[in-house]
Structures are given as structure tokens and as C-alpha cells.
Amino acid sequence: MAPIKAVILNGSLKTSDETSNTDALTREITNLFDHEGVKHETIRLADYHLKFGISADLGEGDEWPSIFEKVKEADIVMIGTPVWLGEKSSVTALAIERLYGGASLTNDKGQSVYYNKVGGVVVTGNEDGAKNAARSILYALSHLGFVIPPNVDTYWVGEAGPGPSFIEANGIENDFTRHHVTMQAYNLIHLAKRLKENPIPAEGNFIED
Amino acid sequence: MAPIKAVILNGSLKTSDETSNTDALTREITNLFDHEGVKHETIRLADYHLKFGISADLGEGDEWPSIFEKVKEADIVMIGTPVWLGEKSSVTALAIERLYGGASLTNDKGQSVYYNKVGGVVVTGNEDGAKNAARSILYALSHLGFVIPPNVDTYWVGEAGPGPSFIEANGIENDFTRHHVTMQAYNLIHLAKRLKENPIPAEGNFIED
Amino acid sequence: MAPIKAVILNGSLKTSDETSNTDALTREITNLFDHEGVKHETIRLADYHLKFGISADLGEGDEWPSIFEKVKEADIVMIGTPVWLGEKSSVTALAIERLYGGASLTNDKGQSVYYNKVGGVVVTGNEDGAKNAARSILYALSHLGFVIPPNVDTYWVGEAGPGPSFIEANGIENDFTRHHVTMQAYNLIHLAKRLKENPIPAEGNFIED
């Protein structure tokens, strides 16, 4: 079997010349991917010029199509987001709209192009909102055709109110977060392998009825 | 002017023979009510036999009607809830459904019976989900006819994962939470007084078009 | 292989002496289960005396434990809910809290007792709120250990505002809803069979780190 491939879309509001707390937590998962031979690439969405709209390709100057190619080739798609006002970031929302714009495309069996891929989410924030962000993202992925393995919502947030973020707070020492890192990494791999070896049968699940 | 009256519906899953963290945080607000001459009563919803359904009165054995009377007499209605799986409690959901069941009732001007009342929310949990619970409750109150003053979403939650709740964690020492206690108490009072002195004009806002 | 078993928890606010629109839509899915040899049982939650609390068993008079036994034996768990104020019902919220109360229980490999089960959701309402209800329920199931197959969020709602519900509106003639009935039924079966034949490996996903 070819190696499992993962792509991580990091919806930080910052470009990659700035440190991303979400990236730091994601790397805890990709370290386990390395250990298990999963190839992975992280894309800092804010580095790209992504047009607004519901389409897989919005024409001249739109840099989404190259990202979409990587999503199509991946077995595992993770979306990372910071929390602002208790919600996922606008950059993340944009990426989900763009994924939605490709949802009518099909694989060679007539299923959505996202079938047989697994999805997960990584969230960091200084406080409250991680589950809400995870809920939104996992639902979107599921609705678009991804399989959602168990316990693929890794997050760290601090106590209510302003405070340090993941890196500064040394959030990786949080047992709950560390446990979820491991569960998420392994469950993504387990299910991705199964679906690669043995894809979802083409019965009852075509894009067109 | 008659004194301002507040009623607090506490949606804890526990009856009042057990300590409620949400009640402890609510009392920080009602202490300021006492200081400002606002009369208040807290109702532990789990102490009552509340039937499921969308109606202000579900007949024999239903103890909601007496609570609804207190809501109708109140100038300030606060809903308190714990957080479970990042959401408000089922008891709180039930109370909101019951409030919805009374939403077609009108005051003597033909507006919703909830007009000229102000709403607020208090949330506690050991971790993540407070803003999501507050968002749900404040939207419901607004949709039903309450006025939502600024900054009436007081909460305390701890760092991601299992951990102590508000009382045990001494959450009241959290500056952010304390600041919100004060803003919520005063903004509820300020707006409640204004609406009592000078109700929303009966123009464009009748229940029936 | 033993037949696949499904259990449907219907969170209607009404007891089973009244017709449930959510039940009517669910039966479209269970008709396909019948065709495919899946055994199924639908439980109208409002028929039972279910105590409020975060525990798998709340003692004398609590009728949840017998429902929990059926969940544990099932390969497929579907939750059905009506929409009130754009959200899932309080009865549904209660059931999710009770499922959460059992989440620390493990199977014989040390994984959550919900591993190797698949989850789905059915929502009906006269108007807006289905995706929000589905989002909440699917996230909870995923966070508790269920696998979420693609496209398992079947719903019907009408145009904005008051109006007829699923049965009266003849919602089953809606192409989108019918398509989702089929996708949901088959994807639940496909994934349930796979997980029964070939469970998720016990690696990296124990309840305790």
C-alpha cells in the first residue's frame, strides 16, 4: 500500500512569518504521523490569496486550486483553527466554503470526491470556544463526504478570559490535550488505512440519486 | 417606581439539595442586585416537575405555570446553566422550550408578553463551552421578545479537560469573570429601569402583523 | 457475521401515543434497513422516565439503563430530533447527557464502549434549524467515540416561519431529503459492517492514556 498522506489546512489569521499556536499543537499530531510513516504537509492558508466564493476554482489570481489538488490527493485532511469570540476563524470559514465549492465533483465511482478520506480538527485559543469550533468543522467535513473517526477533536484552551495561548501556557503539558493528540493521530491513521485498503462500496451513496 | 424584580432560572441538572456552581456564580450578581434594591428569586428548575412540550401550561401535574407567572412579573430574567459536552444543559433547554410555549401571549398593547423585560445568562463549567451556551440562550431570549443589554453573558470555565468547577477552583478570583459580574448586574438594572419607566412603543412590533 | 443491529433514539417531546414527524422520516431509513437485513428498534424517549444527570445509571426509578443496554448492543445508533427555536429538543439533549454519563466505560480492549459503532441523525421541523441540530448531535457522538460515516444527517424542514411539518407537507417528496435517506442508510450499513468485521485497532485510543 502506498503511504498514507495527510494535509493540514491551518486557518490562523496570521501568515507563516508569525508563529501559530494552532500549528504548534498540530505538530504534536504530525510527530506521531512521522513515527507511523504518514506523509504530511501543512498549509498556512493566510499565506495564499484565496478568493471568496462557492467554487473549486474562482479564476485568475485565485490560489485555492493548488490547495484543492492536495486535498484531493490526501487520505487525511485536518483543519486547524484558532478561536475568536468562541468560534473558528474567518480564514477557516473561507476554506470550508471553498471545499463546499468542490463538493459536487465525484470520484470514479460517482461518489463525492471527499469519500474515503478522513477528517479531523485541531483548535487552540486562549479561552473558551474550542468545542464550538470543532463542532462546526467536523459537521462540515461529514456533510461533504468525509468519514469522521472517533475522538478527532484535539484542542487546548485556557481558563475563562484573556490569558496566555498554547505555546506560552505550555499547553502540551495538559493531560487531556496530550491524550487527544494520541487518539486523534492513531484513529485518523487506522481509519485512513482501512478506507484505502477497502473503500466505501458504491451503493446508495452517489452524488446524484 | 416599584422596585425592579429579577427571576433567575437555574438549569442545573441537580436538585437544590446539592450545591450548584452556577448558583454560586449567580449569587455574585444577585449580591449586586441586593445592593441596588433589586428584588430577586432564584428557581432551581430541577426541583420542579416540568413536562416536556411547547406550551405555557401542559395540564395536570405540570409545575411550569407557577414559574411562568414569576417570569411574567419579572423585569429581569436570567438563565443559569452548567456546560455539558460544550452545551447548555437539557434542563435549560426544557425551560427555553416552555418559554417559547408562552411566546404567543401578549401584553395589553399586543406585543409579546416578554417585551420590556431584559435577559441575561450565567454559565459555569469545568471547561470549554460557555460562550456556546450563552449564545444559544441569549438568542432564544432575543427571539422571544426580551431586550439583551450589553455584556450580560457572565461565565467561568477552567482550562481544557477535566478539572475543578467554579467553587472548588475559586473561580470568583478570575478578573474577567468578576468584571462581567459587575457589567451584567448593572446593565441589566440600567436597561430594566429604562424599560419600566419608558416601555418600548407599540408601533411595528405587534405579535400579529 | 451476525446481523447488523440499529437502535434509534427518537427525542420527540411527545410520547408514542402521538404521531412523530421525526419518526416518519426515520422510517424511510429503517425501510432500507429492512431491505438490507439490518435489525432495528426505535425508542420513543418521552415514553420513559429518564432522570437528569451525567451517569449511566441514576438509581431507583431511572429507566435509562435499559435503553443504554440497547445502545451498547447496537452497531448503528441514530438519534432523531425535532427542531425547536432552531435547536435539537430538550429530550434529545437529555439522552446525549446520559450517553456522556457512560463514556468512561470501556470495551474489552480498553477503548470507549462506543468504539466500532456508527452514528447518524434524523431531524424534522416545520422550519430552519436542522443543520444546527445535526451538528450538535453528530459532534457529541464523535466526541464520545462513535464513527461518523459520510452524509448521515438526513433532514426535512420547510420554508421560513410557521407551516406544516414533514408528514402534512409530504416532505418525503423532497428530492434532497430522499437522496439523504438513501445515502444515510447505506453509509451507516457499509461502515457498520466494516467495523464489525474489522474493528478499530487498539492502539493509541485507550480511554486512559
Added chain:
Amino acid sequence: MAPIKAVILNGSLKTSDETSNTDALTREITNLFDHEGVKHETIRLADYHLKFGISADLGEGDEWPSIFEKVKEADIVMIGTPVWLGEKSSVTALAIERLYGGASLTNDKGQSVYYNKVGGVVVTGNEDGAKNAARSILYALSHLGFVIPPNVDTYWVGEAGPGPSFIEANGIENDFTRHHVTMQAYNLIHLAKRLKENPIPAEGNFIED
């Protein structure tokens, strides 16, 4: 009293060379503003180059500051959004993040710069998600310091699944939507006038404790 001023931020994904259904519904409200002497301006956010980030001013090339000036001068702020995957648009999310970036600014009494302004929301979509989008936006506005009058969540969505949008479906003939147009317009005006004549007292609600 100076005339009431309203600003509408339309978070359509389309620039103003394309027709916006959300704009069409918003105009039903601004027609009533015209009738009542309220001055108003609608800003199509996608026409501007708005940088991503949590700040009132992100420097060279950022066109948010001119929009923020209009928000600061307004008595009524409405946010309009289309629905995608059951949520508000990414453009709307970006605007809310930018508003949040200005939340530490104060008026001359030390309250948030958003105090004494009222907020409302307008949502259109071909199907499900309006209440969820409204819930998110109204909560954000309330948390930032706006007053939320009763019934300021006007929306139109069609039956479940793909279908015509507001203009094509002639959604304005929907009684529920029309009723909300009137309630929203008048309640925004009523409360804006009250707060302009008689601002929220500077007591207990300073930005800094």
C-alpha cells in the same frame, strides 16, 4: 435630536456588481428606515480589501478603518449574511473579527465604543441555517457592547435542499419574514432613539474594572 443613522454591513461573498439576495431583504428594512427618517448606508464588504486579524487597523492597504469609522458614527448596526453549510459567511466572520479588534476602544465615559448602539441581523439562504447565523452574529454584537432589541433577526430560507434564493423565490411574500422586517425596523429605531436621548449610565460597565 439629530437623525438616527444606520449602517448595514453586507457579508455577501459577492462584490456589488452582482445582485445580493441579502441586500434585497435588507432593503425591505431600510425602506422603513426611509419612512421614519433614519439615514442609512449599506456597505458591501466584499468590495473592500479587508485584512485578516484582530485589530481595528491592520496598516497599509487595509480598508477596514473607513468602515469602522462608519460603525462608530452609527446608532444602528445591522449585519447581513448569506447562509453556507448552515452558517454565516466567511466575509461576515471577518467583519466580526475586525469589530472585535476595536472592542477595547472606549467612548468618553470609559464604556466600550459600541455602547448605546443597537444591533440586528438579516439572513438569506436557499435553505436551512438562518437562525444559526443570526445566533452567532447577535451574540457577538451583544458580547461586544451592542444592545439587542427584541426580534431583530429577520430571515428568509426555503425548504430543505437546493432551490431558489430570496429574490427568485419571491421570499418577500412570506408573511413571517415580512412581519419580522417590520418588527426589526421599528424595534431598532425605538431602542436607538431611547439610547441616543438617554444613554446607558456609566456605572458598573467600564471596559476596565
